[in-house]
Amino acid sequence: MQISVLSGKGGTGKTTIATNLAVIMGGYYVDCDVEEPNGFIFLKPNISKSKDVSIPTPQIDYTKCTLCKKCVQVCQFNALGIAGNQVVVFEKLCHGCGACLLACPDGAISEKERAIGKIDAGQSGELKCLQGVLNVGEPMAGPIIRDLKEMVKEESSLIDCSPGSSCNVVKAISGAHYAILVTEPTAFGLHDLKIAVELVRKLKLPFGLIINRGNDDNRMIIDYCEKEKIRLLGVIPFDRRVAEIYSRGNLLIEDEHYREIFEELAENIREVVRCS
Ligand code: SF4
Numbered sequence: 001m002q003i004s005v006l007s008g009k010g011g012t013g014k015t016t017i018a019t020n021l022a023v024i025m026g027g028y029y030v031d032c033d034v035e036e037p038n039g040f041i042f043l044k045p046n047i048s049k050s051k052d053v054s055i056p057t058p059q060i061d062y063t064k065c066t067l068c069k070k071c072v073q074v075c076q077f078n079a080l081g082i083a084g085n086q087v088v089v090f091e092k093l094c095h096g097c098g099a100c101l102l103a104c105p106d107g108a109i110s111e112k113e114r115a116i117g118k119i120d121a122g123q124s125g126e127l128k129c130l131q132g133v134l135n136v137g138e139p140m141a142g143p144i145i146r147d148l149k150e151m152v153k154e155e156s157s158l159i160d161c162s163p164g165s166s167c168n169v170v171k172a173i174s175g176a177h178y179a180i181l182v183t184e185p186t187a188f189g190l191h192d193l194k195i196a197v198e199l200v201r202k203l204k205l206p207f208g209l210i211i212n213r214g215n216d217d218n219r220m221i222i223d224y225c226e227k228e229k230i231r232l233l234g235v236i237p238f239d240r241r242v243a244e245i246y247s248r249g250n251l252l253i254e255d256e257h258y259r260e261i262f263e264e265l266a267e268n269i270r271e272v273v274r275c276s
């Protein structure tokens with residue numbers, strides 16, 4: 001059973017919700033926000049294993065290349081071009097699809113592995129933890145997210161997605177059984193929530209909503225949920241204590257009051273997932 005946690009925008013407290021819920025619900029916590037993973041700051045797992053993630057990238061044997069340009073024509077990502085009188089590879093644009101290798105009639109292309117990041121695995125108490133880390137300046141996050149998802153495809157897991165609704169989010173939520181959307185009660189929060197709702201509906205993924213930093217403006221989100229028939233799973237209230245616990249890098253559930261809130265949230269989620 002995979003549950004994805006996503007938010008239409010950054011800064012809604014998605015990772016706070018995901019990490020605290022993961023500890024209560026157990027199984028795996030998987031940080032798929034590979035450009036900026038920070039769930040491990042709060043979970044503090046003992047990292048027992050790390051592995052590099054790489055993608056195959058073409059290399060050209062210029063002694064065999066006849067400059068037919070078939071590889072350039074077949075590449076859908078503009079990762080190959082002609083400069084002067086030779087084929088050049090723009091490695092960071094390459095998706096490792098292998099089409100150029102197949103297209104080359106002269107056997108002038110072979111592949112080498114190019115590291116794009118890594119996956120760390122560890123344990124925080126009973127919770128198993130994985131995080132993907134994309135190398136600085138590297139645009140190709142997809143293969144790390146794919147490998148993370150593959151590692152937990154048969155497991156109970158909470159997937160912490162990137163903020164927004166980019167293709168990295170689509171990769172992280174695809175195959176999930178349920179999605180938890182996190183928003184804050186602001187006009188920007190509502191605007192980006194609508195985009196996230198559109199996304200999960202397009203993917204036909206059952207979902208519910210958590211309002212974080214709830215306050216007197218909750219009504220604008222609740223009205224939207226009622227109009228759109230979206231299930232409100234719970235509200236984390238706006239509270240100075242949250243900021244204090246967060247700034248120390250701790251989990252909110254270390255506070256008894258918040259533990260109760262998250263236990264109730266987890267129960268709501270188990271219930272709706274059972275029924276969906
Ligand atoms: S492997 Fe695919 S993406 Fe990379 S250069 Fe070849 S055709 Fe383009």
Ligand code: SF4
Nearest residue numbers: 065066068069071104
């Ligand atoms: S397809 Fe092969 S032979 Fe043709 S330009 Fe590309 S590398 Fe050279």
